[in-house]
Each structure stands twice: as C-alpha cells, then as structure tokens.
Amino acid sequence: MNSPVLPRDDSSSRPAIEIADPTTPHVSVLDLGVTRGDGIFETIMVTRGDAPAIDAHLARFASSAALLDLPEPDPAVWREAVALAMSSHPTVDVLAVKLVLTRGVEGTGVPTAWALAMPTKDFSADRETGIRVVALDRGYRHDVAQTSPWLLQGAKTLSYAINSAALREAGRRGADDVIFTSSDGFVLEAPTASVLLRHGDRILTPPTEHGILHGTTQRRAFEFFAARGYVTRALPVTRIDLERADAVWLASSIRQAVPVVELDGRPLQHDLELTRALNAHLSLRDRD
Template sequence: MSSPAPVVLVFLDPAFPDGRLADASRPQLMVTDQGATRGDGIFETMLAVGGSVRKLQAHLDRLGGSAEALDLAIPGQDAWRRAIATGIATHRDQHPAPTAGEDELVVKLVATRGVEGAASPTAWVQVSAAGAAGRRQRETGLDVIFLDRGYDSDVAERAPWLLLGAKTLSYAVNMAALRHARKQGADDVIFLSSDGRVLEGPTSTVLLAHVEKSDDGSTVKRLITPQLDSGILPGTSQGALFTAAKAAGWELGYGPLEPQDLLDADAVWLISSVRLLAPVNRIDGKDIGTPALRKELTAELTGLYAGIE
C-alpha cells in the first residue's frame, strides 16, 4: 500500500475561532473517545476543487441532521466553515497541487461524542489530496454486486434508533460489504433491502437513466434514484445533480426500484462527493446498457455536475 497522503488537521475548539491546527502525523485522539470505542459520532466527506468546497451548505445541513439523529450537540455551522477554511488554506500552502487539474482536496468533517465521562464532543476537519483511485473509477467505470442490507424498506420510519439516514462513524458493515465485493472481483456494492428494493451503495447513492423517444420524435431523458424514505442517506451529490439535470430538461423520478430496474436501465451510476459520477459497467456480471450510450450520458451529466457550486 502506498504511504498515506499528508493530512492537515484542524480541531474545532472554542478557544480558537478559526480552529486549532494540530499535527496529524502524531496521535491527537484519546483512546477513550467514544468515536473510537463505539463508532459513536458522525461525519461528512466533501470535495474541494481549486480551494472551494462543493455543496458545502448541503454537507453542513446533513451533518446537522446526523447530529440530531444521534442527540449530539455539535459546533455551529460558522465554526465548521472557519475550520474548513483554515484546513484548506493550510493544505494549499503546505502541499500545493502539482497541476491545476489535480487541485482536488478531500475535506472530512468528524464529530464524536467525545471522551467517556466528558461533556463535550470532539470535532475536527481533516484535509488531504484526493487519491487517483476515485478519478480512475470515474473513467473506467465499476463492476458492482448486489448485497442484502438486511433491513426492510419500511424500518427507518418505525425504528429511528437504527439511525438510518444518519451518516455515523459506525461504518464497519459498509467496509465489510466492500471487502466482500472485492473478494469476488467486483469494485463496489449496491445494497438491497430484505424486501428486494434497491437502496444505496456503502459510500454512494444509486442513479439510473432511461432514454426514450417520445411520440413526437423528441428524446426524453429520465434520471431516477431510490426514494428517500427507504432508509437511505440523502445524497448531497444526487440532490445537486437532480437540480442541474432538471434545469437542463431531464425528467426526474424517485423509486421504489427493484434490481431489474437497474438491469434494464440505459445507464446506472454510483454518485458520491469525492468519486463523483462513476458509471456502472456490470451488476452481478450483467452488462448495463451499451458502452456508447453510457459514455455519452456520463459525459453529459458530468458536465452538468461540474457547474454545481
């Protein structure tokens, strides 16, 4: 494995209005922090291009929603914005991107319930260069497998303590699902509910497209994603792309979706904040759509997405 990219670390700290810079190459967390001992905390992963975070407000809002789901009192959005600015400026200063085209930073926000017995959360921003793997997968596309998530699609409504729809640090199952896929030679996973609905990827939202000729000969393009109330995470990238696609004349649709809907689509993508729009070439070994149309639609949507702030 290659050595990790340098990380710039900024703790949110009331004594430091712009955040407190700390050396990420040294230990900075207590072993009794409940983020570490119980995965009891929340996070966001964002992309900064040319020093500017994409969809910052949507990420801060989702972080707030996750905090609410976990009864976690986290710092206000202004404190996050200042610490993010400090982290990005410091990273760009200490580790300038080799070329403008590579000026992509991953900005991660983390808030934990803090040290056991303490009253306040631990909150930090970490900034590092975006790896090449994500950029590569945008180009080459993904082989994906379906995996059962174990939950039925109604459980989120009736059991809020399951924290579905909150982005918690308890990601062991998501990581195990990705390892399971890789052992089978696949790149990624699309989770299904126990009642057979399409949910989401372990770290992404599922999108599909249909292209049809309408009666008057014009082309109708439709972009579809699973409905939110099935207990999936609201995708900030999906939300932003839907807005842009609608403005460009696409029709929008929301599930329920079944596996066959994906297999029948003209294109399927996994979309997430850092890897962006990664086309799915195959699901469970079955080709999705045609390479030419997939490429054309990916280019069109990627272009729309690039216009998002």
Template sequence: MAQRFALRIDPVAADDSRDDFAHTLTPMDVAAPALSVGELSTQRGDGVFESIGVVDGHANEVEAHVQRLAHSARLCDLPAPNLTQWRLAVDAVSAHAPAGEAVIKLILSRGVEHGPAPTAWATVAAAPDFRAVREQGVRVVTLDRGYDLGAGERAPWLLLGAKTLSYAVNMAALREARRRGAEDAIFVTRDGYVLEAPTASLIIRRGEEFLTPAPSGGILHGTTQLSVFEHLESGGHATRYATLSATDLATADAAWLVSSIRLAVAITAVDGAPLASDRALTAELNEFLLSPR
C-alpha cells in the first residue's frame, strides 16, 4: 500500500438524499500542486478538520468524527457537510491506509476567496510512532489561555468549541512547553480552571472516579475521551464531566492526555512537580484504543 493517499471531495448539499457519492471523490496526486493561491484554508486558516486514527485499515470512531466535523462547520458558518458523503470518503481512503497505525485527515475549507463553493479533501498516511511516549508519559506545563471559563458562551465568535485549521496558538503553546522543559501543555483559564491540551483532551482520576473538563467551558469535545469513558464505565468505573481547577490537576491520583492518534498518554509531572501514574491502566487504555471500534 502507498504511504499517503488523498481524495478531492466535491461537497454536495447536506439534504441530498442519495447514498452513492463515489463520483464526487477524485484521487489526487499527492506530489502535485492541489490548492489555489486564493485558498482560504492556507491564507486565513478558514476551515475545519478532523483526524481519525486507523489501525490496519480500520478507521476508529468515524461517526463521532464526522458529527464533530458537522458541529465545527456549523460554528464556523460553513456549508453543512453531507455526512453520508464524508463517511464514504473515510471508507475510500481507509482502503489505501498503510499497515499498522495511520491517520485520516478530513478537511473542509471555505474555499477560494470569492469562490462559489467550499474546498474539501481527505488524506491518509502512516501515523507517527508514539509507542515510546505511550510507555513513558509526558511532562506538562499549565499555560494561561487568556480568557475566563465563561468566555465560550459569552463570545461564540471565538469558535472555542470548533476544530478549526487555525492552529497557530496550539503550536505556539507546544513550543513554549518545550522551552520550559516539558513535552506538552494544558491550557488554564484566567480564573484558574483547566481546559485541554493543544492537541488532546484531559482526563484525571480522583479516587475511583474519572473526570474530564466539561465541553461547555469552550473546549473541543474529545472523541477519544468519549471512547475512554465508555471503556471505563464498562469496567465499573465512575466517570463524569466536571469543572476542574489547576489544583485538581496537580493533586490528581493520575492523569492522562488522550487523542485519536497519540491515544492515551500518562502525565508524569505538572509544572515541574511529579505526578503519580498508573502504568497498568495506561497500557489497558491503549490496548482498547488500538482495537476496532
């Protein structure tokens, strides 16, 4: 199988009742130019995307991802994606996934400036090798996100709950974390509440209960966090959404960053202070997340 494959998607209306959109999916030459200089995804980051984990050709959590793509599109006033078409695109690129772990990217852009239609494409490629970080964990620093917990509800134009292509702040946060001697960061509100990592959701364990920040706080609703909670609940563990402070994180019995590609990674230190980790549970979570679902 090729190490990278891409499809251009000709978006159709969300209310199109057909169930076969194969003719709207066109293979792209991944080595050839594909975007116009007027493309708003590159000029302004004006679009939304999803990253889907693939294991041996099976794409995981597809429904949760396409539903979140639609949610992000709605927040950004983009045309509603036809989810049947996008599910078909996922199936089509999955068939070209390399063996082992891979990643599918779904991208929906506002298109060319002043153009008539959005631009959309799907790609699949081999995923980075995260086996070592899953085993060793990460040190994190907390970084001020610059707004209070209620900002997302007061100012929906900030798009705090959308997975947009505008990732410059997220990447800057990761660079700052490395400057501070850590591998990752967790955003904290001005009033002291934890949110999420730049590319992952946060889960903490307090006693026998597992907690994650509520998405109503203007954070992205994590697809992998949802899967982890379902797995924990099937094992008899209590889970819930909560408003968590920076102190809750620092005093947790254990904590993880979870995402579709890196999967479950234990947090081993917060702002330089060691944090206990549960190696056995981390291994169990990753075994589950690598299974078809």
C-alpha cells in the first residue's frame, strides 16, 4: 500500500500536498471524523492508470461537503492528490483511490483531509454469478430529504455504522447485500450501490429526491442503455416493481454492475449477456 497523500489548505505555508509515511500516525484521536464520523468520502476506481470518472466523483464530493457545511473541496488540489496517489502506488490491474475530508480536531476549525490508494477486491465472480439480496426498511419516509434535511440523506458520509449493520443482517439471513426501502414502501438504494431495474424496454432507478446518493456509475449505465434504445428514467420504484423486474442490478464504482438473482429468498430474473455488455461498457469507457 502506498503512502497516504495529504491535501493541505492552500493558505498554509506548508506544501499543498504532502506524502505521508503510512507507518506513522496521522489522524488525531480527537478528530471528529474518528470520534463522531463527521466527514465525507469518495472512492475512485482506477484501471490501467486512468480515472476518467474523476469529475463526477469530485462533484459529488463537493455536494456532500456542502450538505455537511464542510469547507468546499478545491478540485485542483484533490486532482493533484489523486494523481500523486495513483503514481505512488505499485502497478495493479484495478486501484481504488479513497478521498476523505473530516471536520478535523474538535475546536480547531481546521479540517483533516487525505487520499489513499489501495488495491481492490476482485468482483468479477459476482458480476457473472450474481448476488442474493434482502430488502430492509431504512426507517424513513421516501421524502425525508425534503422534510428532514439535517438527517443528511444523500450525503456520502463517514457514518457507515448503519450500512455495516445492515450488511451483517443480510449475512445472518443468508444473503450477500441489502436493498433499502422507505418506511412507506419505496425502493431506495443499497448500502454501497445504486439500484437499477429493467421492465421491458425501460430502465429505472429511484430518484435522488428520495434521499439517496447521486450514482456516478448509475448515470454511466443509463448512457449505455440509452444507446441501446432503452428508455431510462429516475422514477419512484415500489417493492412490487422490484419483484416483477426483468432484471435488477446493484451499480457502484468498484463492483460495477452486479446482477441480483435472489430477493428475500425468492429467485429474480436476470440477463447475463446484457450484464456482460453493461460491464464491458463501464470498464472500457468509464473505468471508475
């Protein structure tokens, strides 16, 4: 694993970016990102030294920062940090560069930030054989982002305890992953992925107005489907829509598009050839 790359405030007398020794401590035990999960992150996939989806990730990074009232990330500094993290890491087939921004040590008003490059797990088997999923109630109505914006739905925060607990619950139920639903019956997202459904010639995904993340991979998947003549829409999706779909995928930057072959113990239809074509598109055009 390479050394963390630490962006610094441009107003500082120190260099804008420093390479840090990974064997020494860097984050204070008083940092609010550690003690309260008060921070944001993005993970960028790099294939063959190329990260062409960086624009979408930096835009979402900035959106998350705004929702948490964090300082606006300087895209030039973060681009440089990503490039340096990539170049500092030994060559591997697929690399993930994680960007982190926290509120910093409590009381200082100075944020903490770093970028870290690391090899990723190989998800090629999941893309071929599919995964088993359970639907779990997130506990919020579908309009929570409008009624209660302080709950930060739609921000990619470091507070992943709930997502991790949901994945452990999926494991207890004999499944691999989770699709969250709202308390009033609408499909939302997975803990680390967007949900895509095919109904005939229509490809659907739940709208971000339902308090879910803007999906960088989902948007590129829509480009693929539109080029093949499918109608793509972000529309409210119900549990019945999910069960009756001709195909369901979980789409994320690292795993790409993984077909869902089982929902709550019941088999779902899936299209292996379409999945292969979709992932070929994501790998060759939009490798994030």
